[in-house]
Amino acid sequence: xxxxxxxxxxxxxxxxxxxxxxxxxxxxxxxxxxxxxxxxxxxxxxxxxxxxxxxxxxxxxxxxxxxxxxxxxxxxxxxxxxxxxxxxxxxxxxxxxxxxxxxxxxxxxxxxxxx
Amino acid sequence: xxxxxxxxxxxxxxxxxxxxxxxxxxxxxxxxxxxxxxxxxxxxxxxxxxxxxxxxxxxxxxxxxxxxxxxxxxxxxxxxxxxxxxxxxxxxxxxxxxxxxxxxxxxxxxxxxxxxxx
Numbered sequence: 118x119x120x121x122x123x124x125x126x127x128x129x130x131x132x133x134x135x136x137x138x139x140x141x142x143x144x145x146x147x148x149x150x151x152x153x154x155x156x157x158x159x160x161x162x163x164x165x166x167x168x169x170x171x172x173x174x175x176x177x178x179x180x181x182x183x184x185x186x187x188x189x190x191x192x193x194x195x196x197x198x199x200x201x202x203x204x205x206x207x208x209x210x211x212x213x214x215x216x217x218x219x220x221x222x223x224x225x226x227x228x229x230x231x232x
Numbered sequence: 233x234x235x236x237x238x239x240x241x242x243x244x245x246x247x248x249x250x251x252x253x254x255x256x257x258x259x260x261x262x263x264x265x266x267x268x269x270x271x272x273x274x275x276x277x278x279x280x281x282x283x284x285x286x287x288x289x290x291x292x293x294x295x296x297x298x299x300x301x302x303x304x305x306x307x308x309x310x311x312x313x314x315x316x317x318x319x320x321x322x323x324x325x326x327x328x329x330x331x332x333x334x335x336x337x338x339x340x341x342x343x344x345x346x347x348x349x350x
Contacts, residue, residue, distance in 0.1 A: 121274075123274075126272070152338065154339075154341075159343060160241075160320070160322075160343045160344040161341050161342060161343045161344070162322065162324075162339070162341040163341075164338040164339065164340070167338055208274060208275065220277070220339065222267075222274040222275040222276075223274050224272050224273060224274040225274055
């Protein structure tokens with residue numbers, strides 16, 4: 118069975134701090150995809166990144182970076198120099214490569230960035 | 233940009249009413265999904281559809297049905313609303329395939345419908 122755990126329910130930081138959101142997954146598949154989505158107060162989940170299980174390179178996009186560690190089944194997300202606009206609920210998700218109707222979401226981490 | 237539009241942002245319904253939640257996407261996506269979002273539980277899949285008139289149950293289909301008569305529209309139906317169906321409902325769509333024959337394109341979500349059943 119596939120499962121995603123986001124142990125941090127809520128995180129609060131002050132602007133310009135760095136923050137890491139944890140994501141741990143479980144799967145028996147050797148091939149799978151991992152995702153991060155952002156849900157701002159408007160409600161619409163926004164796709165941030167997709168990573169397949171064969172690509173363990175870390176990714177950086179501006180202030181965002183992702184650390185994929187297959188050995189620990191983790192796909193953590195770091196925001197550098199956080200801003201108030203980063204305040205949102207962030208979801209990590211896992212899916213098999215053959216159909217994304219079986220996408221499993223974590224419970225989400227609510228990040229609040231205070232000015 | 234993909235646009236997924238849910239017809240209502242907020243709905244209040246009474247127990248026992250039949251409720252329709254409508255979702256329309258404008259990017260010719262094959263897949264459409266209905267999720268329910270509850271605190272501490274993340275998103276749970278209710279139903280999905282990969283083609284017109286096709287539907288598949290997700291993890292929590294009980295008490296719900298769906299309709300997909302046109303490719304761009306996917307409706308969620310609560311046959312007889314109950315208080316435990318009070319929740320945020322999210323519609324999403326995606327391509328069936330992405331480059332390289334991957335069946336794993338990202339989901340594009342609507343803004344959600346917050347349904348309260350009293």
